[in-house]
Amino acid sequence: MASEKYDVLFVRLNERYYPAWAFQFEIFVTRKDLWGHVDGNTPAPDKDKDKVAHAKWAVKDAQVMAWILSSVDLNIVLNLRPYKTASTMWSYLKKIYSQNNAARRFQLEHNIANFKHHSLSIADFYSQFMNLWAKYTDIVYANLPSEGLSSVQTIHEITKRDQFLMKLRSEFEGIRSNLMHRDPVPSLDACLNELLREEQRLLTQSIIEDQRLSTVPVAYVAQGKSRRHDMSTIQCFSWKRFDHYASTCPKKFCNYCKRDGHIIKECPIRPPR
Structure with a gap:
């Protein structure tokens, strides 16, 4: 079944992800009731005394080794060639990659x-x-x-x-201070919910403020198309200077993300209203 494929279950082992890989691999193999082959608690039966039992054990151990080889990076696979059992492979990987x-x-x-x-x-x-x-x-x-x-x-x-x-950014100082001074301080999940609401409030407030500031040039333009515009009376709500519109401002500034180069209506990270 597709759900049994280890390539969708595991973080692949490389030099950086040993803890996550080992954790997931242990769960996977334990679910197969074969963890004893990894930790050494299911040793190989004596081949001379019971060839059938040893053969069955070898098949199961080979299955675990196949899972190990299929869940590590290619450059690690060749390093495992000297090891002939799942437990020796596991011990090698633990020794090499957990020491970092x-x-x-x-x-x-x-x-x-x-x-x-x-x-x-x-x-x-x-x-x-x-x-x-x-x-x-x-x-x-x-x-x-x-x-x-x-x-x-x-x-x-x-x-x-x-x-x-x-x-958090400085604009969230108010709610941060409020949260930190509560007794008891809310959990991270509760804090996140309040911060999301505050973010939406700040966004709405910023949009309203931008719209308010932009009414000056809009009102002037509405007075009549036939007259030439006196640009000295038109204020850019982005730069707060006169003589040009925000859309043509050479120093656009976004009141949401606090970055230059665009205004809030053009902000690429602003959540949809």
Whole structure:
């Protein structure tokens, strides 16, 4: 069945994705009731004592090896040629690719620390932030004992929420301060819902303000087409200077994404109304 294909289930193993790959592979093989071939708890029967049992074991072990080979990058496949059982393949991969976790964790911590809201929408900012955080926690949680995992996850939930709020653009300072001073501080999901509403409010407010400022040239043009326009009375609502329209402004500025080069009506990242 198509749902059984490991190429749609697994993150392929390369130098960067060992924790995620190992996690998904363990679930997949455990579901097949063959995890003992990986962790060594299902050793090969003595071939001299029971050839049939050994042959059946070899078939199952070969199946697990095939899954491993099919879920790693091509440059890794040849490195596995010396290993003749699933457990020895697994041990090799764990030894080689998990030892870089410290460096990878440092890199992700650096990426999270430097990740900023900038011109992203709230939804896009949240999605990218959560993707970084998931990669980081995959590494942190990989070797934690089960009895301590829950406590660490609770602390990380608080840290994740606070990091997300601190990285918001300055225009969200009001709602950020409001959220952080509540007792208790809402969860990240609750904060996200309020931020999405605030984003829509700011967008609507910006559109109304732009429309208000643009009524000056519109009203003047409406007075009559036969008269020549006195451009000194026409104000650009983008640059706030007189003598030209916003559509022809040499210094267009978007009140939504806070970037130069276009006005709010032309903004490529503004959510649809």
